[in-house]
Amino acid sequence: MPDEKVILVTGVSGFWGSQVASKLLSDLSFDKEHPIHVIGLDIEPPSPPIEGLDFIQADVRNPYLNELLHREQVDTVCHLAFKECVKHTEANFDLNVMGTMKLLGACAEADVRKVVLKSSMTVYGAYPSNPAFITEEQEIQGVRKYGANRHLLEIESFCNGFRRQQPDLILTILRYPNIIGLRCDTAMTRFLRQPTAPVLMGFDPRMQIIHEKDVINSLAHAVLVDKPGVYNIAAEEVMTLRRITGLSAKITFPIFHPLAYGSQDIINNLVVEGLTSFPIELDFLRYECVGDLEKMRTKFDYQPSYTAIEALREFAGEQRLRRYITGEPLLEYDQERLKDTLDRRQRERELADQSEVKDE
Amino acid sequence: MVEEQKSTDDEKAIDPQLDHKDTSLELSQADETSQEKSGLSASSEFASEQVIDEQEVKRRELITELDALVERVQDVTGYYAPPFSRDRLIYLIRNSFDQYSPSAGTSLIRKISHTIHEDILNIETWKGVWYVINYIVDSQLGFIKRRMRGEYETDEWGFDPGFVQAVTPFIEFMYDTYFRVETTGIENIPEEGRAMLVSNHSGVLPWDSVMIAAAVYKEHPSQRLVRNLFATWFVSLPFFANLFIKLGQILANEDNGIRLLEQEQLIAVYPEGTKGVGKLFKDRYRLARFGRGGFVRMALKTGAMMIPVSVVGAEEIYISIAKSQFIADLIKFPFFPISLRWPLLGPLAFIPFPTKWYIDFGEPIHTDHYDGNSENNLALVSELSDQVRNIIQEMLLERLSKRKSIFFG
Numbered sequence: 001m002p003d004e005k006v007i008l009v010t011g012v013s014g015f016w017g018s019q020v021a022s023k024l025l026s027d028l029s030f031d032k033e034h035p036i037h038v039i040g041l042d043i044e045p046p047s048p049p050i051e052g053l054d055f056i057q058a059d060v061r062n063p064y065l066n067e068l069l070h071r072e073q074v075d076t077v078c079h080l081a082f083k084e085c086v087k088h089t090e091a092n093f094d095l096n097v098m099g100t101m102k103l104l105g106a107c108a109e110a111d112v113r114k115v116v117l118k119s120s121m122t123v124y125g126a127y128p129s130n131p132a133f134i135t136e137e138q139e140i141q142g143v144r145k146y147g148a149n150r151h152l153l154e155i156e157s158f159c160n161g162f163r164r165q166q167p168d169l170i171l172t173i174l175r176y177p178n179i180i181g182l183r184c185d186t187a188m189t190r191f192l193r194q195p196t197a198p199v200l201m202g203f204d205p206r207m208q209i210i211h212e213k214d215v216i217n218s219l220a221h222a223v224l225v226d227k228p229g230v231y232n233i234a235a236e237e238v239m240t241l242r243r244i245t246g247l248s249a250k251i252t253f254p255i256f257h258p259l260a261y262g263s264q265d266i267i268n269n270l271v272v273e274g275l276t277s278f279p280i281e282l283d284f285l286r287y288e289c290v291g292d293l294e295k296m297r298t299k300f301d302y303q304p305s306y307t308a309i310e311a312l313r314e315f316a317g318e319q320r321l322r323r324y325i326t327g328e329p330l331l332e333y334d335q336e337r338l339k340d341t342l343d344r345r346q347r348e349r350e351l352a353d354q355s356e357v358k359d360e
Numbered sequence: 361m362v363e364e365q366k367s368t369d370d371e372k373a374i375d376p377q378l379d380h381k382d383t384s385l386e387l388s389q390a391d392e393t394s395q396e397k398s399g400l401s402a403s404s405e406f407a408s409e410q411v412i413d414e415q416e417v418k419r420r421e422l423i424t425e426l427d428a429l430v431e432r433v434q435d436v437t438g439y440y441a442p443p444f445s446r447d448r449l450i451y452l453i454r455n456s457f458d459q460y461s462p463s464a465g466t467s468l469i470r471k472i473s474h475t476i477h478e479d480i481l482n483i484e485t486w487k488g489v490w491y492v493i494n495y496i497v498d499s500q501l502g503f504i505k506r507r508m509r510g511e512y513e514t515d516e517w518g519f520d521p522g523f524v525q526a527v528t529p530f531i532e533f534m535y536d537t538y539f540r541v542e543t544t545g546i547e548n549i550p551e552e553g554r555a556m557l558v559s560n561h562s563g564v565l566p567w568d569s570v571m572i573a574a575a576v577y578k579e580h581p582s583q584r585l586v587r588n589l590f591a592t593w594f595v596s597l598p599f600f601a602n603l604f605i606k607l608g609q610i611l612a613n614e615d616n617g618i619r620l621l622e623q624e625q626l627i628a629v630y631p632e633g634t635k636g637v638g639k640l641f642k643d644r645y646r647l648a649r650f651g652r653g654g655f656v657r658m659a660l661k662t663g664a665m666m667i668p669v670s671v672v673g674a675e676e677i678y679i680s681i682a683k684s685q686f687i688a689d690l691i692k693f694p695f696f697p698i699s700l701r702w703p704l705l706g707p708l709a710f711i712p713f714p715t716k717w718y719i720d721f722g723e724p725i726h727t728d729h730y731d732g733n734s735e736n737n738l739a740l741v742s743e744l745s746d747q748v749r750n751i752i753q754e755m756l757l758e759r760l761s762k763r764k765s766i767f768f769g
Contacts, residue, residue, distance in 0.1 A: 128595035131615035132517060202598025206518050206605070238516045246510020257598060287595065 005036045007223060008074045010060050010103065011081030012040030015184055016118065018050060019216045020078060024223060025052045039072060042081065060099040069110035076114040077107055078223050084185065086279070088147040096151040097158075104162055107169065114170040116222045118215075121177045121208070121232060122149045123156050126287035132206075133292035136175075136230045146281045170228045174218060177234045177291065178280075180311045181212025182318050190279035192315065197245045198278060201254040204242050205288045208234040211306035211314075221302050231300045232291030237308040241285065247312040249319065257286060305348055310340040439498065441491040449486060452493045517620075519585070519608035527607075534567075535574045538714050539673065542769070545721035546579045548667055554621040555724070556659050557586065557628040558748050559669035560647055560756065561636030564697050566590070567712060568674040569609075572628055575719050587620055587627045589613075591634055593694050614654050621662040628669075629655040631745070638683060638695035644675035645756050653745040660735040660744075663728035668748055670755035673717035676766050678702070678709070716769035718759050722751055 007024060011017035021038055028036050040046065040055045049055075056068070060081050069077070081099060085092045100117070107115055124134050125142040142153045156173065163171050178188035188209075191197060210233060218233050245252050260282055278285070296302060306314075317334035434440060503522070506512055514520045535541050549555060562568060566588075573586040588604075589612035595601045610616050612629070620627050630636060635648040659666050680697035688696035701709035725748065734740055763769060 129592050129611075129613070131613045132610060133615070133619065135615075200598070202600075202602055204602045204605075238514075238518070239510075240514060240518060243510040243512070243514065246508060249509070 005034065005076070006039060006072055006074045007036055008039045008041060008069070008072075008077045010041045010077070010079050012050070012053065012055065013042040013044050013046040014080065016216070016219070017042065017080040018046050020080060020219050020223075021053055022050050023216050023220045025050065027220065028224075039074070060103045061094070065103065066106035066109045069106055069112055074110065074112055076116065076223055077103065077112055078116045078219065079103055080118055080219075082118070082148075082151075085147040088150055092147055093151060096148075097154045100155045101158055104159070108162075108166050112169065114172070114226065116219060117155070117159070117171070117173045118219060119152050119156060119173050119175045120149070121175045121234075121289055121291050122281070122284065123153050123175065124289050124291070126205075126281075126283040126289045128287050130288055132288070133290055134232070135292045136232060136295055143281060143283050149281060170226055172222045172227055173230045174222060175230065175232050175291065176210055176215055177208035178210070179212055179215055180209055180315055182315065184212040187280045189315070192245070192248050192250055193319070194279070196253040197250045198253045198255055198260070199241060199245070200257045200260055200282065200285050203257065203286045204240045205284070205286065206238050206240055206290050207244060207288075208238055208290055209244065209308040209311055210234050210304060211311040214304040214306055218302050218304070225301075227300050229295075229299070231296050232293055233296055233300070233302070233304070234291055234293060235304045235306060235308040235311065236293070238290055239308055244312060247309060248316040257282075303351060305344055310344065313337065313340060439495055441494045444487050444490050449490050449493070452497065456493065456496075517587075517608065517610060518605040520606040523606045524608070531570060531574050532578070535571060535578065539571060539717040540769075541571055541575060541717040541719055543575045543579050543719045543721070546575070548721045548724055549576060549580055549584065549626065550665070551582050552624065554624050554662055554664040555626050556621065556655065556664050556666050557626070557669050557721070558655060558666050558752065559628060559630055560671055560752055561630035561632045562639060562644070562671065563674040563712070564637060564678040564680060564699070565710070565712075566637065567677060568671045569628060569630070571674075571717060572669060572671065572719060576626070584626045587625055589617060589627060589629050591694075593634065596692075614658055617655070617658040618661055621658060621664045631655050631749075634694040638680070638697060639675070640683065641675075641679045641681060645672075645760060647749055647753050647756075650745050650749050653741040656741045656744045656748075657735040659727045660730055660741070665724040665726050665728075666748060667724045668722035668751045668755065670720045670722070670752050670759060671717065672720075672756060672759045672763065673715040673766075676715045677712035679713075715766050718763070718769070720755050720759060722755055
């Protein structure tokens with residue numbers, strides 16, 4: 001069908017890819033005026049399979065990719081094939097950075113209209129001279145120690161040049177702070193799932209939080225609505241690290257910072273795979289890296305539904321029950337969660353009412 | 361329309377209580393006057409009986425009122441004291457008594473012994489004491505519990521009111537008793553709206569910014585929070601950055617300053633920076649170079665008024681004789697002072713000398729009449745910067761000419 005909007009989601013077997021693809025399919029399958037067709041791309045099929053998804057088994061580095069984009073008349077690409085890794089290895093670098101570069105090149109050749117990328121606020125880097133609220137215009141100068149952060153930095157600096165070369169292509173980059181949620185696996189959830197949370201003695205930086213559902217919803221929002229540019233996306237509250245550990249009922253373990261930096265260097269130099277003591281890069285436990293949300297509110301026009309406290313409470317509730325029950329977390333017993341859910345639904349209804357009034 | 365109706369309903373709901381209060385007050389006043397009259401004509405027995413009856417009625421009224429008050433307090437605080445027990449009360453009193461210094465303890469005992477009356481033999485008095493002490497212990501425990509669980513509020517800049525409340529007694533002691541700060545011109549600070557305090561900076565540790573914040577909090581009618589802008593260097597030090605941010609201080613940065621002023625806050629800048637703090641004793645009260653005029657640009661961009669502030673007394677709290685650039689480079693500090701006591705006495709050298717302080721707030725310099733793009737006018741920026749510097753220097757010299765003694769003013 002010619003008037004069908006074709007959306008390509010890469011990395012569709014991963015957590016973010018599968019969630020965004022099902023979100024797009026569930027939201028728009030009933031909309032007859034704007035029909036969409038979602039193509040999923042990954043090296044292995046998603047399990048469990050996603051209903052209504054047109055799956056194509058291929059790698060993003062495939063040289064035939066531009067032919068695929070051209071022949072399927074892809075309108076929008078949501079690039080989520082990114083491997084989270086603490087250590088920098090050549091294989092991961094090839095997938096993350098070279099994969100993105102090749103995909104962007106293919107998009108430019110096949111006249112794709114829009115590309116959406118998921119990035120992180122770590123690209124700003126944690127420095128003592130950072131302003132209290134970093135705007136999107138600030139130069140990216142992140143720390144090049146941890147694999148994923150380094151790869152994102154490479155991708156973003158490549159995108160800066162790419163945007164100048166291809167002014168007609170709508171390139172949307174969403175930068176997220178620490179993502180928290182029951183199913184996702186990020187630096188923050190790994191940090192809070194440890195028996196004790198190691199922190200640096202005498203440092204208590206301000207941090208931002210976002211819930212995984214808001215990440216998925218904002219990515220879907222960026223796919224459906226044309227918003228070119230870079231946006232910081234986070235929940236409204238800014239809270240300190242000790243408050244985050246307190247709210248998620250975690251006992252902190254303070255380490256004198258020169259010792260922590262020294263031990264990190266030693267551990268990173270060991271050849272043992274997967275041995276890392278600090279899931280969050282030490283600089284981010286020491287200095288602040290908080291994004292300015294003005295552009296999210298005004299230009300991107302998206303309001304995260306979970307507040308930071310709600311996201312943390314939900315996580316803490318799951319952690320409490322995880323101690324006694326193995327397997328699927330049983331959250332139906334968590335009273336705080338139900339209360340927060342009701343509050344959130346009320347807020348969403350009010351927001352919807354307000355926007356309706358505005359439209360009228 | 362519906363909302364309006366609701367509000368009127370609410371008013372009606374509140375009104376009866378108010379009416380009741382007023383009438384009860386009038387009644388009690390009427391009782392007093394009648395009592396006086398009856399006191400004058402105390403000869404007749406009938407009148408005295410009436411007085412006793414009236415007193416009894418008043419007592420009962422008081423008891424019912426107090427009961428209502430207790431109920432209302434319990435509704436508001438949600439706090440119920442555990443049942444009364446004598447042994448536990450004595451234990452609690454003894455425990456909280458140990459917290460006082462011996463002199464305060466003896467004065468407390470004296471006060472209590474002066475007020476011995478039949479009240480002290482009344483069990484109801486002790487029940488009241490029991491209630492109060494239990495409440496204090498409970499609230500203290502609750503405070504610690506809330507801190508541990510992260511159930512406290514900080515604003516988006518990291519300002520932590522609970523923490524400030526906890527350190528206020530110490531800062532008030534330093535302000536009132538230790539430095540005996542005297543302030544003038546506090547009325548130059550506006551009640552609300554954006555404003556920028558520009559001050560000289562001295563002393564090795566930034567006691568002057570703490571005292572300026574305390575002065576505004578204590579003396580100013582609207583008790584404004586001063587946001588001091590501190591140097592980048594502190595951020596990399598453990599405990600210091602954490603402490604400053606909790607107290608509501610902000611990293612010195614043009615973006616931060618402009619954002620604060622646009623939020624109609626009161627900020628304080630120290631254009632001398634580390635050059636001022638690391639001044640040697642022989643250079644005291646001579647202002648160092650004023651940065652690159654970043655503070656003037658912030659004021660011009662936001663149209664905020666600049667209020668010059670002079671602090672006298674802070675230069676003598678630590679007497680630094682020399683500076684060692686070698687040690688400073690080694691430990692990555694901007695300067696390493698060698699004073700009369702530091703580093704010979706170690707941590708003891710952190711205790712400042714108890715000098716007498718004067719903080720003077722000068723006439724505000726308005727910047728809102730300059731046109732839009734004036735913050736890029738380099739000539740104007742440097743001119744304003746020099747003007748502010750001269751004013752502060754003059755204010756310092758004026759105060760110094762009046763000061764007879766460093767320690768007694």
